[in-house]
Amino acid sequence: MPLPWQASQWQTVTAAQQREQLHHAWLVSGSEGVGKRSFVRAWAASLLCDQVDAQQQACGACNSCKMLASGGHPDAHLLSNDGHLGLATDPTLQNEDGLSYWTPKSTSMRRDIAVDAARSLIDKLAITSHRGGMRVVVIHPASDMSDATANALLKTIEEPPARTVLLFVTVFPQGLKQTIRSRCQQLRFAVPSKGEALSWLYGAHPDADAVLLAEAGGAPLKAAAWLASGESKRRALWRNTLQQVAERKSDPLQAAAELARDKAEAGQVLRLWQTQMQLRLREGGVWSARHESFHALLLDGLRRLEDHNANAQLLFESLLLRWRLLAA
Numbered sequence: 062m063p064l065p066w067q068a069s070q071w072q073t074v075t076a077a078q079q080r081e082q083l084h085h086a087w088l089v090s091g092s093e094g095v096g097k098r099s100f101v102r103a104w105a106a107s108l109l110c111d112q113v114d115a116q117q118q119a120c121g122a123c124n125s126c127k128m129l130a131s132g133g134h135p136d137a138h139l140l141s142n143d144g145h146l147g148l149a150t151d152p153t154l155q156n157e158d159g160l161s162y163w164t165p166k167s168t169s170m171r172r173d174i175a176v177d178a179a180r181s182l183i184d185k186l187a188i189t190s191h192r193g194g195m196r197v198v199v200i201h202p203a204s205d206m207s208d209a210t211a212n213a214l215l216k217t218i219e220e221p222p223a224r225t226v227l228l229f230v231t232v233f234p235q236g237l238k239q240t241i242r243s244r245c246q247q248l249r250f251a252v253p254s255k256g257e258a259l260s261w262l263y264g265a266h267p268d269a270d271a272v273l274l275a276e277a278g279g280a281p282l283k284a285a286a287w288l289a290s291g292e293s294k295r296r297a298l299w300r301n302t303l304q305q306v307a308e309r310k311s312d313p314l315q316a317a318a319e320l321a322r323d324k325a326e327a328g329q330v331l332r333l334w335q336t337q338m339q340l341r342l343r344e345g346g347v348w349s350a351r352h353e354s355f356h357a358l359l360l361d362g363l364r365r366l367e368d369h370n371a372n373a374q375l376l377f378e379s380l381l382l383r384w385r386l387l388a389a
């Protein structure tokens with residue numbers, strides 16, 4: 062099933078499907094956590110299902126749906142960073158929306174989507190579909206294609222195999238070659254309205270909250286992933302520590318030791334801190350030149366931390382001491 066805020070995109074693709082005029086190459090784009098993969102999963106299932114319903118949604122019960130859910134559909138292909146061509150199933154997310162979640166089989170992620178994988182997929186597409194129906198190829202994340210991969214797939218788009226749909230999924234459409242972009246039909250996903258996002262999020266996770274959604278940039282699936290992984294709890298702790306320092310209820314130096322303990326986390330804390338400040342600005346809170354310069358210090362600290370050019374403990378101590386004065 063498409064997500065509640067994806068009705069117009071669903072209408073676009075299913076109407077074309079019903080007219081049998083579905084374009085064979087699509088560029089599916091939108092920021093992280095708005096539900097692109099979820100949509101593509103529902104769409105692929107719909108294209109492959111033997112008995113879709115009146116809304117063109119997959120039945121979830123036919124052989125094709127069962128094969129897809131188990132990650133083994135012979136006419137559904139995922140081209141991803143590790144070159145795996147099947148649709149593997151992540152057991153922790155199995156049967157999400159009644160369908161399988163697609164993930165690379167190997168844990169050793171390649172940096173780009175390699176051309177040898179693309180070539181063997183293209184060879185496979187040259188023979189007819191296994192089940193005599195549609196074939197779906199998902200390229201994700203499409204902006205990770207190597208140049209050679211992009212060129213190989215460009216030929217496929219120009220001379221498409223019969224009844225085959227290629228779905229390029231990306232957060233960064235500008236990262237794709239213009240020659241590919243121009244041959245794809247665009248399907249964009251915006252961040253849903255706060256109301257729609259929250260109502261879905263509460264349904265999926267009753268312990269969700271609006272602050273977390275705002276920190277996720279309004280992207281419901283990103284917030285949901287934080288809730289599922291426990292990341293939301295860590296974020297709440299960080300938020301609480303910052304607030305305690307601002308309210309002079311805890312010692313900045315002790316808080317610095319806490320927040321800087323894990324170097325990998327320290328960057329995330331700074332990002333959260335920065336988001337908190339931006340939310341405050343957006344919500345019309347007090348924002349003076351001092352806030353402005355503190356915000357600049359946060360960004361500078363983040364950059365230095367990411368360049369491995371800062372002592373996290375000292376950085377947090379200095380920031381938290383200023384933070385306390387800022388709030389005073």
Ligand SMILES: [Zn+2]
Nearest residue numbers: 110120123126
């Ligand atoms: Zn079905």
